[in-house]
Every structure is written in C-alpha cells, then in structure tokens.
Amino acid sequence: MSQFTLSWQEAGTTRSRSFDLTQPIYKTMYALRLGRDAEQCDVVFDDPSVSRLHAEIRWHPTTEQFSIENLRDINPIAVDGRLLSQGTQMIRSGTLIVLGDTTIQVTQPQQDFVINTFQPPVLETPTPVEARVQPVRSPVSSVTFSHYLPLAGTSRELRQQGYLLPGVITVIWVVLMFSSLGRPGVFNLLLAVYLGFAGFYLIYKLCQKRKPGWVLLIPMLMTPILLLTPVWGAIAFFFRVILPGRIPDNDEIGFIPLFISFFFGAGLAEELLKAIPIFVLAWLGRVGTPALRQRLGVAEPLDGIIFGAASGLGFTLLETLGQYIPDLIQSVAMRADPGAAQLIGLQLLIPRIVGSVFGHMAYSGYFGYYIGLSELKPRRRWQFLATGYLIASGIHAFWNSSSALGNWALGLAGIVAYCLLIGAILKARQLSPNVSPKPL
Template sequence: MYDRLTSIAFLKEISADQQGFDRAEIVATLGDRIITLGRDPSCDIAININLYGAVSRRHAEIRPIANKSFQGWEICDLDSANGTLINDRRLYGCYPLNNGDRIQLTKDGPQFIFELESSPDTRVGEDYSRRPQSQITSITLTKLLPIFSTGNDLWQKAYLLPGMTTVGFVVMMFAFLGQPQLFNLTISVYISLAAYYFVYQLCGKNKPWWVILGAAIFTAIILRSPILNLFLWFFYKVLPGNAPTGQVSFVSVLISMFFGAGMMEELLKALPVFLLWFMGLRLGKKWRSRIGISEPLDGILIGAASAVGFTLTETLGLYVPSIVQSVANQTASPEIAQLTGLQLLIPRVLGSVAGHMAYSGYFGYFIGLSVMKPSLRWQILTIGYLSSALLHALWNTSALVNFWLLAIVGGVSYAFLVAAILKAHSFSSKA
C-alpha cells in the first residue's frame, strides 16, 4: 500500500469560500498515533457542537494500520449515533483509507478528505467520488451463496428482523381473513410497531425490548383499571375537561380539550416514564442507563412506547367498536360496518407518529432533561407537560374545524418530536 518513508498523509476539512468553491484546509497530519474526531473537546479534531449537534462525542477514529511494516491508515466508526459516511456510503466498523477518500460525519455533518502527498494544495480540484471498482478475480461458493457468508452483517446491516416481522404479520393477516377482530388487531399492532420502529431508529439508542413492551402494556392496563376513573373524575369534574354544549367557539373547545384530553392523557401516558425513572434511582449506574430514565432519549423512547399501548387500547377498545356498532345500526350491513371500522383504524394508528407518540415522546424528552438538570426539575417538567398537552388539544380541536388545519397541527407535532430527538442527541451518553 503506502511507503512510510515517502508518503505523507493529511486530513483536510472541506468548506466553501466566498465564491462558493470548495476549499480544503489541513486539520491534521497523520502519523503513527490515533486521531479522534467528535464533538468532545478532548478529541484531536473537535467538532463545533453548535454547527453539528448530530455528531457524537467520540464519533470516529483514524488509526495507523500496524502490520509488519507501517503501511497506511484506516477510519473506524465508534458506534456513533448518526453514522459515518465514506464516499457517500455508510461505514460499518473500519475501512482502509485511500488517497482522495471523502469522509463525512453524519449525513449533514462536516466533511473531510484524506490525502497522500508531500506538498498538499488547499483547493479541491479533483472528483474524489469516482473511485475504481474492485474486480472479481474468481468465483467462490460464498459468492454464489452469499447468505452463508454474511454472518452478523445479515442481522445488523440488512434490516432482516423488520423484514421477517413484516412477513410474519402478512401471514397472520391471511390467516385471519373473515375474522374482523383478529385481523384488526394484527394490522393495528403491525402499524404501531412500524411507527415506533421509525422513532426508535431516529433516537438511535438501544433499549431492551421487554422494557419497551412493558411500558406499552402498563399503559394499556391503566386504561382498563380503576385508575382511569380517578383521572376522569379529576380532569372532568374538578378541572373543566368536559366538552362544552350548545353553541361553542374554537377557544372554548380548545380549553376543554386542553384539560380533558391534553393534560389528562399526557399525564396518564407519562406514568411508565416516571415509574422507570423512580426504579432507576434504586439501581446501579449500568442498569439505570439500561432500564431507567437517565437522559432525554430514554424519556422519548419510553414515552412513545407508552403511547403505542394507549393508541391500541383506545382505538381497538373504544373507537372502532363504537363506529362499527353505529354503522351496523344505520345500514344493517355488518360488512359495511367492519369496512368502516378498518378505515378508521388505519389512519388512527398510523397517525400516532404525529399524534400520541409525538406528544408523549416530547413530554418524555423533558422528563429525561429534568433528570439531567435536577435543580430545574419542576420548571422543566411544567414546560414539557403543558406544551405537550397544548399540542394534543390543538390536534383534537383542529379536527372540528377542517382537515387542512389538522394536517398542519400534525406536521407541527411531528416536527416538535423530531426536534427533541435531534437536541437529545447533542447531549446523549449514547452519542
């Protein structure tokens, strides 16, 4: 590969000059020591957190390749939350660097060029993305049967589990044709899992599946327990949560929805988050991070999981049976009634990513933030609780006005959730 005596390696950071041309400024001369890139100030190349918050604290390393003789360098991703790209391709593990390789930390993060030369020029004048493709010199059994040679990559990089899960649910839906309740349960669980998986991938933090499932089941049980009656009494009798009657205005409906839907339901869905936070206080540091609530990403994940349990219970236990019964009474046609129920089920469950999951995940962000900043805990929790309740109330009230306003509120709610996830990455222990 490279001769240690004649080759000099540089890492250049790419930026645009005033005329819009790419400029590359040397940020490191590579030798026989490891160079660390990340937003932690202790890194050799410290990334500006205000410009690139999605970059992990210790994002990647450039290491000398140490064989019998020093031959070159490789870049290794340090299990970063948002990934490292080499020539626009996601890096998994390590990659031996070649002259002109373009390195990017996260999809929209800072870019660098690896160069081997003795007197580097600071202007980028070469298209480094055009690299020669490797040639196949022989046909082996592993090339003909790649499934037997991909190993762990098949699980870790190919999204095999989501694909197999989809196949399983498809088979179940075929099996439950003609059984509306089981069919509706199957399709609603699948859509909920898909929506949650989307949020889970955005968060980029591992959480045990049984903790996530437990949060969803816990909330579903609460909705079937006497605890719900206590919530209903307080928010509908003590507080003005009852829907107004007679001639109503947008503001009067918004107020009732704020107390009766927003505050009540967001507090109810936050119960498993608070419970895990309380349990984490009595666990060691390792288990607190794994099971409990130690940062905003934990709160988002558990809050969104709780919302899944709430959405499924509310949709399958209340809304779908009600509309099926109503349509059946009006049309005397069970088939039309079941079809109408399915038409309601799909948007309610699918929309949870911009609905219940968005509100609960957003409140969960503040719960996790309050754990990291206990001196301001009550102020943080109050802001998170009221803002998530307001988003929830706006969604419910907008449905009474028109669907365009409903779409806007849903988009804003989703934007709030994603913004919370991105901000949580900037001070996450995972990042």
C-alpha cells in the same frame, strides 16, 4: 517515535495506513480518532458494528508512547485479547486492536529508520483519512460460493444493519393476516399492531439509540393497564369533573370552549397518564445499578422520547381497539349491514393508528424529551417538566379541537406535532453522549 501504521482486513482486502501524530492534520492534536463517522473520525471503517466515534489513539510526547482509549463504554474494544470498555491502555508495535468485528494491527518503523520530520506550514486542514478505498478487482477466475449465493457472504451485515428482523416480522404478520380472513376482530387487531409498531419503529430508528425489546414492552403494556385501573379514573375525575375538562358531545360550541375542554380533559389528563411509565423507569434508573440505569433508566432525552413513544403506542392501541372501533361498528350496524359497519370500522382504524406517529406517540415522546432533560439537568427539573407537559397537552388539545375550524386545521396540528417531535429528536441526539448528532 510518533509514527505508526494500522493494518486491517475490509471486504476481503488488506488496508494499511501510516500516521505521524505530531503533524497538525488530525481532528485532535497528538490523537487519531477511529470510527464510522467521517465528520468525527480520522480513520473511517465500513463495519456496522463499529461505533460512529469508537476509539482514540493518542501519542504521549513525554514518554514517547501510544495509548488507546475506548470512547463507547457500551461497545467495548479488545486490546491484545483483553476487553477495554472504559479508560485507556498502552499499545506498542504488534498490538492487535478489535473494534466491533474489525481487527487492527499496530506496527512501528524500526528505531534506526530516519524520517525527515520537517514539513511546510499547513494552510488547509486535509480531509479525514478514510478506510473506503476501492478494492483491487479480483481475477475472473477468483469466484467464491458467495458469488452464486450472495446471502452466504452478507448474512452478518443483514443482521447488524437491521434489515432482517423487520422483514421477517412482516412476513409472519402477512401470514397471520391471511389466516384471519373472515374474522374481522382478529384481522383488525393484527393490522393495528403491525401499523402501530411500524410507526414506533420509525421513531426508534430516528433516535438511533438501542434499547432491549423487553424494556420497550414495559411502557407499552403499563399504559393500557393503567387505563383499566382506578388510576385513570382518579385522573379523569380530577381533570374532567373538578377542572373544566368535560369532553363535549359535539364540536358545535366553538373552537375556544372546545380547546379549553380538550386541554384539561384530554391533553393534561392523558399526557399525565402516559408519562407515568416514564417516571417509573426514571426512578428505577436512579435507584438501580449503573448497568440497570443504562438499559432501563431515563438518563437522557433520547430515553424519554423512546419510552414516551412506546407509552403512546400502548395508549393508542387500547383506545382504538377497545373504544373507538367497537363503538363505531355497533353504531353503524344498528342502521346498516354488518359488513358495511366492519368496513367503516376498518376505515377509521387505519388513519387512527398511522396518525399516532404525529398523535399520541408524538405528544408523549415530546413530553418524554423534557423528562429526560430533567434527568440530565436536574437543577431545572420543574421548569423542564412544566414546559414539556404544557406544550404536549396544548398540541394534543389543538388536534382534538381543530375539527371546529376545518380539515386545514387538522392537517396543521398534525404537521406541528410531527415537527416538534423531530426537533426534539435532533436536539436529543446533540445532547446525547452516546449518539452522533449527524442527521440520517
């Protein structure tokens, strides 16, 4: 018997749907897909803890039995109290399935219940069966505590949908910035870190792949540490002394010579340094356990983009706060009031950190896409790595040398860099087995 019914609670209302998997109206023959994405699933849930494509119930005509398969090993389901992260398990009438925070009960009609299975030919594929049914209005007298205090009924969604942490961090940072008034160095540090993390958070959310916070700190901290070690000195010597990458003192030499200098001295040199943490994490993922590879390694392009952007953020913060801002403040203070020097330093800090979204984070994130692609398709590893390295270095050099052409070239370089990054993110989501390619 291929008919069954699913029942669950949603928004305080009991939902129920009946299905016959022998009918050719579902995404896959003899199968029913469950999740949050209406384009991929036959039954759609609003629960944010449910994956976009989470599980599949399949009918086996030969044995006349149903089975359920978890399609997201990083988000296990529970079948009659037993966790199922991979593989399939047989289900029957009365089985309880838990997807995220949603509990679903499976029921089947009695064996003597006769159903006319004849159906006319289906000319069009009906739209997916969604769980979004308007709930029955509660009586006026049915008033709960959450009506008076909405937070009491939405605290779980507040945490799961990512609204809580950014807001709390912003409040804490504002308090810290208030307490740092009169101390320009501390204020600049707090402002730069907040703006930098806000830009990185944008890229991270666009990728739609979760990574533990401590893992993201590895490339963020490793890159500035490498900048302070002989590793950077050796890289800079090779590209800026042996190769024609000496950074000129001014941009009056013309665009082409300036571009060549920045291509070797800034593009190739700095993108290589920022990629070192990504290569290290990729190596740790290859030699570690599958669980370690999932959390720490570079298994796909999305991993490379996230780690590359984190590395670019670390580079930007150290370069801005450790070199550009102090040098500018010291230079202006020799000719003007120290307060004016601090103001000019702040005017440089804000666009440099905000611009890192299409600057250092974009360059290294774009190169990270190719590093992840080389892990996903190792047969063409060197082709992917060379392509990503040269493009990232080229757009980096174009940005640095565009001042010789004018502000229009500066804007064009930023737009191109941002578009390259977004294109890489969208393509990486298409290639990812864990993330829906559906646009935000």
